[in-house]
Amino acid sequence: MTLTAETLADRSATPRAADTNARILRARFRRLYGDHPDCEVILARIEASLSRHRAGRSADLLALDAEIQAQPRARSASGQSVYTFYVDRFATDLAGLAARADYLEALGVRWLHPLPLLRPRPGDSDGGFAVQDYRQIDPRLGDMDGLEALTTAMRGRGIGVILDVVCNHTAREHAWAQAARAGDPRYRDYYITVEDPDDVARWETDLIDVFPDTAPGSFTPDAEMGGHVWTTFYPFQWDLNYANPAVFAEMLDVLLYLTGKGVQGFRLDSAPFLWKRPGTSCRNQPEVYWIVEAWRAALSIVAPSVVLIAEAIEGLEDVLPFFGGEAPGCDLAYSNGVMTALWGALADGEAAIATKLIAAAAARPDGANWLNYVRCHDDLIWNALAAYAPPEDLARWSRFYDGQGGSFANGRAFQTAAGGVPSTNGMAASLVGLEDDPTPDGLAAKRLILLYAIIHGLDGWPLIYMGDEIGLMNDEAYADDPLRAVDGRWLHRPTMDWNRAQLGRAQGSVGQGLFGAMRHLGDAARWLNDLGIAGRAIPVPAGEPAVLSFAREAGTRRFLLLANMSDRSVPVTVPQGYAEARDVLGMADDDDGTRLAPYAVRWLVTP
Incomplete structure (x- = not known):
């Protein structure tokens, strides 16, 4: 047809x-x-x-x-809070997740993003990112009927469900891979096998290891395939061959199938890696962006309400094309540069690096937006800021969040590619030092609220990582589980502490303060839309190195965010034109408009 x-x-x-x-x-x-x-x-x-x-x-x-479709700017409207989590770590299974809907609604969530829940390979599955079957749910979590029931129930509460789709690779146990190993020529062309070891060496010369310590190299020998299979991540994750149009069609059909189950969005995992070209790093090739634009067009035909999110932890110049070129691409992309820069600014007590990245992020196109976040299930990759900060800054921040040199942080260094600096693992509450300062009015809690107040004030959707809303800290017990101990990222993938979550709302507790702050920030961010605040965040001079200051001035009213990134009270200069503005956030500790208390934030809106 x-x-x-x-x-x-x-x-x-x-x-x-x-x-x-x-x-x-x-x-x-x-x-x-x-x-x-x-x-x-x-x-x-x-x-x-x-x-x-x-x-x-x-x-x-x-x-x-x-x-x-009647509200064409609905996708790019700011303040649509996203909550991300592993289903089994949050609520055991899909039925348990549905039972926690009141908690999510109380938090003000508009979107749920469960991390991979499609059927993974048995044993180690890289946290679910090694998919054995795209049309089945992990049996520990439920089944497709349960997913459809969840999406229906959440839609009734005004909450959409976003799924991870691991589009770059499958598990080697996937039916396609099994058929390929059995010699089926159709499915052998679904993957990339290099027969000559010298050719493997030539490819490797230009590739960058993702996991240099735990999975070095990008190829894995496989006797049944007659050579080395391309495995960018772990040996059990086989890269798909997108030079084969049948692979494009298969993955599109997976997306279409899941939209029929009520899924309202997809996080395109590892999207930069979809196309391989000799003599390059095989990341962010032009064909990658064309694939995304084609998927967007196809989904817009069948399910125009569905959003696409690019998971591209790359330099800004490589992320921006995911929004589309000659045609629309992804609706949102992870604002990884701003996120990492905020942690760098917090370590220094100075706003310069965050100011630089927020200015760069303003290059996004109209009609698309950023997914702004403080933490996620992956590590903090300092090398992502290499184009914006000298190596000594990257190294200093890496050491700081490893807890070195009088740092307040309780993070842990992670592996890095040759020539880079170690990444950082750890829950946000631990990175701000909540273990050593667990009081509701302490500096650690103020640091965490500061970061979330900034991402809620930026243009885009704010993302809450599970447990940040109650100050959940590192899970040191991961090292006792053989399936998790090999990957340090499980440090910041804890099990939800529901006792803390309930007690956390007890008056005067640090959890109560954080939960209330998160709810307030979400409400305030959506209120900005009602007040007529619009446009990109553009940095403006604040007259003080510790103060991060940016404006959004494309709407009917103007908005100015002032944030003190330091642990000292500092003077602040309100720019001309904001003399009559009022603080609509109401979270600053002081009432003197000429100074900002340690880690204080103001949202000023003009009449």
């Missing part, structure tokens, strides 16, 4: 939009695969799949599509 406006238009996809997206999909697909002998056959198969999935979309999802 050929895609036309008539075959795809209905209550939620306008004829013009459907036709435009169909043209984009065809153009990107042919740009990628026009020289492949199966190009047109597979394109026709994709078009038939889109029509089939569109026809099968439920009435309530079609209504959601229509609602989003």
